Amino acid sequence: MNPSPIHVEMTVNDRPVAAWMPAHTTLLTALREHFSATDVKYGCGEGVCGTCTVLVDDEPVNACLVFAVQVAARDVRTMAGLSSGDDLHPLQRCFLAHGGAQCGFCTPGMMVTALAHAESGGGSGRDEIREALSGNICRCTGYVKIVDAVEDWMTMSDDVGGAA
Amino acid sequence: MSTDQPVVTPTEPDESTQRSDRRAWKDSPTSGGYLGVSVAHHDFVDKARGTLPYADDWAMPGMLHGQVVRSFQPAGRIRGIDVEAARGVPGVVAVLTAADVPNNQLATEASGLGLSVIETPILADGVVRHVGEAVAIVAAETSEAAEEAAELVMVDLDATDPVLTIDRALEDGAPTLHPADGVVGSDASNVLVDWRFARGDVDDAMAGADVVVERTYQTQRVDHAYLEPEAGVGWIDANGVLVLRVSTQVIEHARHIARILDRPQNRVRVIGTYMGGGFGGKEDMTVEPYLALLVDRTRRPVKMVWSRQESLQARAKRHPITMHYRTGATNDGRIVAVDLDVVGDAGAYPSLSPRVLFAAGVVGAGPYRTDHVRVRSRAVMTNTVPCSAFRGFGAMQMTLGYEGQMDALAHELGLSPDEVRRRNFVDKGDLLATGEDLHTAVALPELLDQARARLGAPAEPTGPTRLVGQGLACNIQPYGRAVYFADQASCWMSFEPDGSLVVRAGVPDLGGGQAASLAQIAAEVLGVDIDRVAVHISDTALTPLTGGTFATRQLYMSGNAAQKTALELRARMAPVAADLLATTIDDLSFTAEQVVGPGGVALGLAELVEECERRHVSVSHLGVFDAEGGDFDPATGRGRTYPDFTYGVHACEVEVDTITGRVHLTKYVAGHDVGTALNPMRIEGQIEGGAVQGIGYALAEDCDLADGAPRSMLFADYLVPVANELPDLDAFFLESGEGKGPFGARGIGEPPIGPAAPALASAIEDAIGVRMDRLPFTPWRVLDALAAASRATA
Amino acid sequence: MYCAPFEYVAPTTREEVFALLEQHGDEASLIAGGQSLVPMMALRLATPEVLIDIGRLPSDAPALDGDEVVVPAATRHCSVITSDVIGTHAPMLPTAGRHIGNVRVRNRGTIGGSVAHADPAAEWPCVLSALGGVVRLASVRGTREVPAVEFFRGFLDTARDDDELVVEVRVPRRRDGVGHGYAQMSRRANDFSVVQVAAMVSVADGRIDEVGYAIGGVAGRPVVLEPAERSELVGNAPTAQVLGDFAAAVADRLDPHDDNHGTAAFRHHLARRLGQVALCSAAGIQDEVLA
Secondary structure (H helix, E strand, C coil): CCCCCEEEEEEECCEEEEEEECCCCEHHHHHHHHCCCCCCCCCCCCCCCCCCEEEECCEEEEHHHCEHHHHCCCEEECHHHHCECCECCHHHHHHHHHCCCCCCCCHHHHHHHHHHHHHCCCCCCHHHHHHHCCCCCCCCCCCHHHHHHHHHHHHHHHHCCCCC | CCCCCCCCCCCCCCHHHHHCECCCCCCCCCCCCCCCCCCCCHHHHHHHHCCCCCHHHCCCCCCEEEEEEECCCCCEEEEEEECHHHHCCCCEEEEECHHHCCCCEEEECCCCCCCCCEEEECCCCCEECCCCCEEEEEEECCHHHHHHHHHHCEEEEEECCCCCCHHHHHCCCCCCCCCCCCCCCCCCCCEEEEEEEEECCHHHHHHCCCEEEEEEEECCCCCCCCCCCCEEEEEECCCCCEEEEECCCCHHHHHHHHHHHCCCHHHEEEEECCCCCCCCCCCCCCCHHHHHHHHHHHCCCEEEECCHHHHHHHCCECCCEEEEEEEEECCCCCEEEEEEEEEEEEECCCCCHHHHHHHHHHCCCCCECCCEEEEEEEEEECCCCCECCCCCCCCCCCHHHHHHHHHHHHHHHCCCHHHHHHHHECCCCCECCCCCECCCCCCHHHHHHHHHHHHCCCCCCCCCCEEEEEEEEEEEEEECCCHHHCCEEEEEEEECCCCCEEEEECCCCCCCCHHHHHHHHHHHHHCCCHHHEEEEECECCCCCCCCCCCCCCHHHHHHHHHHHHHHHHHHHHHHHHHHHCCCCHHHCEEECCEEECHHHCEEEHHHHHHHHHHCCCCCEEEEEEECCCCCEECCCCEECCCCEEEEEEEEEEEEEECCCCCEEEEEEEEEEECCCCCCHHHHHHHHHHHHHHHHHHHHCCCCCEECCEECCCCHHHCCCCCHHHCCCCEEEEECCCCCCCHHHCCCCCCHHHCCHHHHHHHHHHHHHCCCCCECCCCHHHHHHHHHHHHHHHC | CCCCCCEEECCCCHHHHHHHHHHHHHHEEEECCCCCHHHHHHCCCCCCCEEEEHHHCCCCCCEEECCEEEEECCCEHHHHHHCHHHHHHCCHHHHHHCCCCCHHHHHHCEHHHHHHHCCCCCHHHHHHHHHCCEEEEEECCEEEEEEHHHHEEECCEECCCCCCEEEEEEEECCCCCEEEEEEEEECCCCCCEEEEEEEEEEEECCEEEEEEEEEECCCCCCEECCHHHHHHCCCCCCCHHHHHHHHHHHHHCCCCCCECCECHHHHHHHHHHHHHHHHHHHCCCHHHHCC
């Protein structure tokens, strides 16, 4: 059976994008192969590892467990959308300053999950950050430096009047 | 790959640097100001921005997609493979089986000493030896078509009696996996290698011991679980060279690939990408031979990405090891003899098993002095997924045993576990089982004191059904390849006319900052601003080879190569500078983009480069570092093994839930001697990450097999630790100044994974009163142990 | 890694859904959050020819209807956890819901999807079974309500007919004197539990007058009380001893399975110990069992 392709439009990092694709194309595949968002990574395809996490209308979503057609016309954000050119987002700078990335493969999912946590009013306590990031697996850092980075960024954001 | 991106400037040494004990700081021969500071190299900037092109982020025009067809049976004879249905899938371009492989026998003599040669087929040829073994490969226009076609390849298999356990493999009359192998010193044909090391008279000393503790310990098969699955893209370039751009720890596999394809070795090029983790799992080839075959056949670019489930099923694992210890000691806690038998499950093909079990045997007695020691270490073949390299490489499994023995001795003698260790720690000059002496400082006493102090007093249990316990464990880990491999690494540095520097070295970067280290060392020695150092790594055609990133060898090998190259280049340019500044070379310092002479008279690096070129003094230099050599005699088990060893101490506190059996880790301290700290932030990152891998291994991770097949191929069932079940680890390091890396540094990649399991075993024992000898310490095993303890006291 | 191809439809009314279900029968799958279905599809364990996305149907908020708390099927796990009305009147739901998956699964997954999927290790089937909840189904043929204890039939097997849509679940509003207790054990935070126990205990004048109880993770569906067991505790004072003995007796008739997350004996142990914890929590005497 070869159902006809569907025209899927969405916004990726404030950029309107559109492409024809079969309905069974996951958001992960659509982002990587149709919309050039290769910062979103495949890690397990089961929704477990968290490296394909993107924000759909500001909420963290497993891009591997959602079909692109399901999020048509919605707003998708990925880690690459945080920076513009050479200007890094403060969260990205905190990851760098604290060594929050080693191999870097979990970083895209970690960062958008942290962003959603802060934007939704989550707390900047280390336990709260650990809880918020608990669905994102990192195999390199042991999480300490990731928590350091997020804590530093959230504290910094608090200082200037509210996260992000 | 090019690294001419802006680099974040060095940060001030952070608090952690200051809190570390800078013992015996060696006078550095350099002055660039880049040692001991946490620099963030460009690759980390790209990672934070999402712009670093990993292996799967690469594409070529007209690219096909490859897929491996794998066996579902652990053992059998292939009667036939029907590929017609697969070929009929629209978009399929090639389906290859063993007959299509020009040279289908990859000879692996992994011991390095000519002990055993067993051929490993690239695609199963007539016989299948493990679940997940590659039987055929497919290339198609889309990955979806390739996957569909792979499902349709029909393997007609006559299943045979599989050998699934070490015990079965060693039985008389067990089927032999590789009947024609040539094994030295083995008494059963499934024995791949049988190492023996001995010193003194163990039987006599054991007979004279006041106490003897005897126990058996068992570790499990685990997966690396790096987040980036195996991936790569291959193509044939304009020069007719077959190029593979892959996620690999060893670009030198290009030579094996050439052999498989019957190509000249200079017609295969491997470009290593920045890896999304490796940990030894990308040390053997993964996608490379399949990509190469498909590119060679189709003459089109091909991409291959393994799924997580396929990676869990088929890629090499860590060896499960059974170790039987007898340790004799005097009443005052001094070890007089160690008798040790080690058996590791190699799986169906040799991979690196001979070397892994070699490392296990060499350090099997632990970092403890003993005059009488006898070690036997075997790798045994079974019809299971092959086991090979994984951070810690055999040496790490042994910590469970030798540290268990120390705690058992302490218990037996009524001494504190710390005291028993202190009385037996090796020191510089002491001998290992092989008769070789330790060359460098052993900071174990200081590490132990600090670890214990940092752990502090135990907390009160958080509830009445919780039990609290503390534990501590030490380890010894070699770094660098075994000396008889005559290891070598090269580095090529050249100045550009503007005074910026190009560094080229074949080192693969698996996220540990390998490329960044080269920039840091070059900047330190040559006084170049680190932002003006471009590093090109991991390309067999364009970068001088360094050997792979494994065995905690890159700081030692490529680090020393970089330091040596930079020093030699500086020595060549220095006379020109001395001449211009009217001084002697001894009075020059290379710093801050300048060469400075007495009285502050200075010359810009760009000016120096210009002058050197005018005088025909080359500003480009290829440096070669030769590792320490040495001989080892497998017949006597004596000689030199590794260039050096390194040490660590971890301490932890747990709370055991007596209702669920879960072990909650509440405190964790991890300390290592790093010789000299080149980049404190990266060192802490290695310690924290390694310790957490060790914690996962201790408490949960298990590639459990049933009938030779994984009980689960789901990542959901492979329990890598997550953030909310871990405390903030307290990582610290000491600087003895005595490593064999550049500036006296020691490797830190592998060591931190070692002590976690025995430290947790010790803490659990402290909490529940029972020692657990079998990994992982699952809740049901903890409950069984608790039940045994209550029966014992009832 | 790839799901089998399918035709995608995204109806916006229930009537359209009913018509599509009637037309396609078992060749169609309904998808809401997809957090259970898509992994099955990716592993080719589910290969629907038609995927009916019910994510665009209008949905109400959870509400109180007389003595019942009504949770519309499309309610996401995260909304169950944060709903005031559910938290006040059916507090076991948010307690259990916090254990569901990771933040991404809680954001997208729905109570109706989880109930229809009927994974024996999932939270909602166990909770609904213990609380005496019902599942409301609708189709072109009309609507019906099936008690949870009858709805969950076995591993991924329910009483839902192919043409039916799960539209809501209902649980009795917690009366005064009724306590809810929930206990579970998972190998790793956020993962499916190995064993979970949900308990409801009603006490009047110091005596137990009603009990609801379900154990998840020990069979293909939540294990609930036999008729004789339902009355066994009635009339007793709720003590740790009484409730512990009861949990042990129920556990003793289980025949749990062995897998890589626990041996059969371990599951039996958990059913017994967590059962006591859940019952004592429901009776408000958890301090006794944890002492």
